[in-house]
Amino acid sequence: EPVLSKGNNCLDAAKACNLNDTCKRFRSAYITPCTSSTSNEICNKRKCHKALRLFFDKVPPKHSYGMLFCSCRDVACTERRRQTIVPVCSYEDREKPNCLNLQESCKKNYICRSRLADFFTNCQPESRSVSGCLKENYADCLLAYSGLIGTVMTPNYIDSSSLSVAPWCDCSNSGNDEEDCKKFLNFFQDNICLKNAIQAFGNGTDVNVW
Amino acid sequence: KGRRNQKGKNRGCVLREIHLNVTDLDLGYETKEELIFRYCSGSCDAAETTYDKILKNLTKKKKLVTDKVRQACCRPIAFDDDLSFLDDNLVYHILKKHSAKRCGCV
Numbered sequence A: 001e002p003v004l005s006k007g008n009n010c011l012d013a014a015k016a017c018n019l020n021d022t023c024k025r026f027r028s029a030y031i032t033p034c035t036s037s038t039s040n041e042i043c044n045k046r047k048c049h050k051a052l053r054l055f056f057d058k059v060p061p062k063h064s065y066g067m068l069f070c071s072c073r074d075v076a077c078t079e080r081r082r083q084t085i086v087p088v089c090s091y092e093d094r095e096k097p098n099c100l101n102l103q104e105s106c107k108k109n110y111i112c113r114s115r116l117a118d119f120f121t122n123c124q125p126e127s128r129s130v131s132g133c134l135k136e137n138y139a140d141c142l143l144a145y146s147g148l149i150g151t152v153m154t155p156n157y158i159d160s161s162s163l164s165v166a167p168w169c170d171c172s173n174s175g176n177d178e179e180d181c182k183k184f185l186n187f188f189q190d191n192i193c194l195k196n197a198i199q200a201f202g203n204g205t206d207v208n209v210w
Numbered sequence B: 001k002g003r004r005n006q007k008g009k010n011r012g013c014v015l016r017e018i019h020l021n022v023t024d025l026d027l028g029y030e031t032k033e034e035l036i037f038r039y040c041s042g043s044c045d046a047a048e049t050t051y052d053k054i055l056k057n058l059t060k061k062k063k064l065v066t067d068k069v070r071q072a073c074c075r076p077i078a079f080d081d082d083l084s085f086l087d088d089n090l091v092y093h094i095l096k097k098h099s100a101k102r103c104g105c106v
Helices: A009-018 A021-035 A045-058 A061-068 A075-083 A099-107 A110-122 A138-147 A175-189 A192-203 B003-009 B050-060
Strands: A155-157 A165-167 B014-021 B034-041 B074-079 B083-086 B092-095 B100-105
Touching (some): A009 A075, A021 A061, A110 A138, A138 A192
Antiparallel strands (some): A155 A165, B083 B092
8 A cells, every 4th residue: 555645735736846847847956866876875965955955945935835844634645745855865864963963063064054043043932922933924934944954954854743843863962961952952843933834834824924 | 041931831840738647657657746748749741951852852753762761750859857756655756858848850
């Protein structure tokens, strides 16, 4: 029994992408390096990341977000959504580094440093606001989040049952910095602002912003 | 005869498109994804070059009865961008040179 059987929003978004010349071109342009194995690696991660950044830079949000933030009711849909960024190449690695160490490597890179700062600014949660966001701007939060895709901080959905996301890292071996590490990781995994923003896009309930 | 006139002669050969399911291509993929397939169709009857004209004349005069010489065909002279899709088992595939971008009588 194939994993993907019935139609769903993520499938509809993929269809719409391939019917649009720009989206089709930039989608293939990242699928190619992200799925081509080299002599001793699954893929050339650097090329895959670069092509993913280009995809989110050049393709209108209607199409790129459509595939990344589609709303789902079943596993077929969430699995397709999880596969959008080709995680086996762009996300997973042999080892899971400590999140604070990963943050250090991110800070050494100009693009990663600035995009991570944007993410922390624009997806700052605020439980007292109606939107759940301090900045009250879902579009800016989603732009900042998608901007991290193609950096060492590339995030993805961590399970098929929720909108929880995380970069490829954990908080083991944090020593005295365990609290800081958990705070960093929870900004991804348990962020009401980001969750609401993704949900609003997926349900089309925040149409005015796009 | 100007270039424009020459081109006009073969206006029969044009790019057409059809919206298909990837499975309609019968390439063995199982997926629900779709695509726009573009193809070349139309006639290339009017001789485009002196070469084509000579072949036509020689065929008419039955000087080439034993050889099968082909007249110009309406074919892709450039291909569309690659197409990628995710199949029902969560494997990505890429199709190259699967769809026409420009057509010509060649």
